[in-house]
Amino acid sequence: MRRIIIFATIVTATIFLSGCCVKYKNLVYIQDKYENTSDTISTSKNQEIVLRTGDNLYINLIGANISDLGIYYRDDRVGGSTREFLALQGYMIDPEGNIKFPMIGDVKVAGQTLNEARDLIQSKIDEYIANVVVVVRLLNYDITVLGEVARPGTYTFTQREVNLFDALGMAGDCTPNADRQHVIILRKEAENTKAETLNLLRSDFVANPYFWLKPNDVVYVKPTRSKTVAANSPLLSVILSSLSVTATLILYISYLKK
Numbered sequence: 001m002r003r004i005i006i007f008a009t010i011v012t013a014t015i016f017l018s019g020c021c022v023k024y025k026n027l028v029y030i031q032d033k034y035e036n037t038s039d040t041i042s043t044s045k046n047q048e049i050v051l052r053t054g055d056n057l058y059i060n061l062i063g064a065n066i067s068d069l070g071i072y073y074r075d076d077r078v079g080g081s082t083r084e085f086l087a088l089q090g091y092m093i094d095p096e097g098n099i100k101f102p103m104i105g106d107v108k109v110a111g112q113t114l115n116e117a118r119d120l121i122q123s124k125i126d127e128y129i130a131n132v133v134v135v136v137r138l139l140n141y142d143i144t145v146l147g148e149v150a151r152p153g154t155y156t157f158t159q160r161e162v163n164l165f166d167a168l169g170m171a172g173d174c175t176p177n178a179d180r181q182h183v184i185i186l187r188k189e190a191e192n193t194k195a196e197t198l199n200l201l202r203s204d205f206v207a208n209p210y211f212w213l214k215p216n217d218v219v220y221v222k223p224t225r226s227k228t229v230a231a232n233s234p235l236l237s238v239i240l241s242s243l244s245v246t247a248t249l250i251l252y253i254s255y256l257k258k
Contacts, residue, residue, distance in 0.1 A: 026224065027176060030203040041203045046161050046212040048113040049138060053097060055215075056090040056139040057109070059121065063132040090139045103128050114138060114160065143213050145171035147221035148178035162213045164198065164205075168221075174200075179222040185210045186218040 030041070051057075091099040097110025104124040109117040118136040125132055143162060144154045150172025157166065164183070174180060180200040187194050187210070196210040205211060213219070 026180065026201075029180065029200050031201050032203050041206055043206045044209050044211055046163075047209070048115070049141075049160070049214065051093060051109050051112055051114070051117055051138075053093050053095055053110055054140075055093045055110075057093070057099060057117070058090050058135075058137040058139050059099075059101065060135040061125065061129070061132050062135060063129065138215065141215045143167045143170075143215075143217050143219065145219045145221075147219075148175045148223050149173065149221055150175060164200075164211050164213060164219065167213055167219050171219075174221055177224050179224045182222045184220040184222065185213070186220065187214060188216060 091101060093099055093110050096108075098106040098108050101107055101121065101124075104121070104127075107117075107121055107124065109120065112120065114136055118134050121136065122134040125134055137158065138160075139156075141157045141159075141162065142154050143157065145167050146152050149168065152171065155167065155170045157170075159166075164185070168174060183198045183200055185196045185198065187196070196208065198205040198208055198210060
């Protein structure tokens with residue numbers, strides 16, 4: 001019986017200690033290029049965002065003669081404190097794929113890239129005002145980052161290109177308990193949601209098209225097995241304590257019978 005107690009104690013302690021340790025090799029990104037600092041990594045080409053129904057656009061007109069723009073002029077400086085205001089001031093693409101813009105009326109932009117939509121609006125504005133530059137941005141470029149990161153949440157980006165490193169950086173990077181070999185990208189496409197798993201320990205993941213994130217993508221960083229074991233360590237302690245008490249009672253009863 002004493003051997004059973006000792007064996008159970010050793011097994012439980014081994015499991016508990018293995019769950020508390022994170023190996024260094026599981027923390028380093030792009031390990032196959034880590035030692036050669038002058039190496040070049042091939043990266044996939046980012047595909048331009050195609051506008052769709054429900055997108056919210058920031059459209060601004062900029063010109064030398066601001067007075068000619070009248071009430072249609074907006075300050076083009078986008079800061080964190082004004083982002084919510086700009087979202088309310090944005091131009092939502094309606095179910096027919098149109099936005100309603102002052103002076104020019106309905107403009108069909110769904111199915112076009114940001115550059116194509118800008119050029120289309122520019123051509124229509126040029127019919128009314130000369131020497132004006134049209135700026136078009138996507139206001140709902142939201143990426144949700146979940147799982148083993150420092151700050152899970154939904155983040156809004158203002159740049160036109162967002163990659164996985166941008167999203168992880170915004171979320172405070174992966175925690176030590178993150179499984180960097182299994183980072184899942186969830187993307188809504190038509191009636192389905194596609195899931196792509198990327199291995200951040202190898203450099204070839206930057207060549208995957210899913211390295212570049214699209215609006216409303218979800219990034220999920222799985223926990224390692226050690227994280228799961230550590231989370232269950234209180235239960236293991238209870239089990240070990242129960243085994244010890246049971247074994248002690250059995251030994252005591254056996255002693256009384258002698």
